[in-house]
Amino acid sequence: MKQAIATDLCRVCNLKPETIQHITTACSVIAPKEYLNRHNDVAKIVHSHLCHKSHLIKEIPPYYKYNPSSVIENESTKIYWDTLIVTDKQILHNKPDILYINKTGKYAFVIDFAVPADSNIINAYTAKVTKYQDLLYELKRIYDLKKIEVCHRFSRKTTC
Ligand SMILES: [Zn+2]
Numbered sequence: 600m601k602q603a604i605a606t607d608l609c610r611v612c613n614l615k616p617e618t619i620q621h622i623t624t625a626c627s628v629i630a631p632k633e634y635l636n637r638h639n640d641v642a643k644i645v646h647s648h649l650c651h652k653s654h655l656i657k658e659i660p661p662y663y664k665y666n667p668s669s670v671i672e673n674e675s676t677k678i679y680w681d682t683l684i685v686t687d688k689q690i691l692h693n694k695p696d697i698l699y700i701n702k703t704g705k706y707a708f709v710i711d712f713a714v715p716a717d718s719n720i721i722n723a724y725t726a727k728v729t730k731y732q733d734l735l736y737e738l739k740r741i742y743d744l745k746k747i748e749v750c751h752r753f754s755r756k757t758t759c
Pocket residue numbers: 609610611612613614615621625626627628
């Protein structure tokens with residue numbers, strides 16, 4: 600707006616320049632609460648749609664009213680929410696945001712969310728895929744799955 604300002608530092612943390620990138624992904628004051636809330640809100644939307652599509656809930660509530668169950672299941676589908684997944688072998692990263700198991704189709708998706716800056720998308724994706732490899736291997740064996748993967752996009756060709 601071409602107005603004189605005393606400083607270009609972030610008005611919240613007063614530590615770094617107030618850029619869009621800083622505000623949306625890097626402010627140390629906003630991070631502990633607001634970024635986590637944003638992450639959880641995104642995850643709730645996906646969880647509610649997966650449950651609805653799997654006939655586990657009848658209606659999709661607004662994300663701000665939605666309180667996912669840690670485990671929800673019917674005869675064909677089991678969905679874990681932010682729950683420690685018990686495996687025979689000890690796994691370091693065993694608590695993804697969502698674990699979707701299609702029991703009849705014998706496939707599963709580990710879904711873990713990140714809301715990275717554009718410049719960090721590939722790093723965030725690679726970190727998530729790498730993080731859950733041991734869990735994928737164990738789950739495939741335990742549930743005798745034909746296919747399991749870390750879900751990284753939503754395609755009409757898949758159930759997730
Ligand atoms: Zn800041």
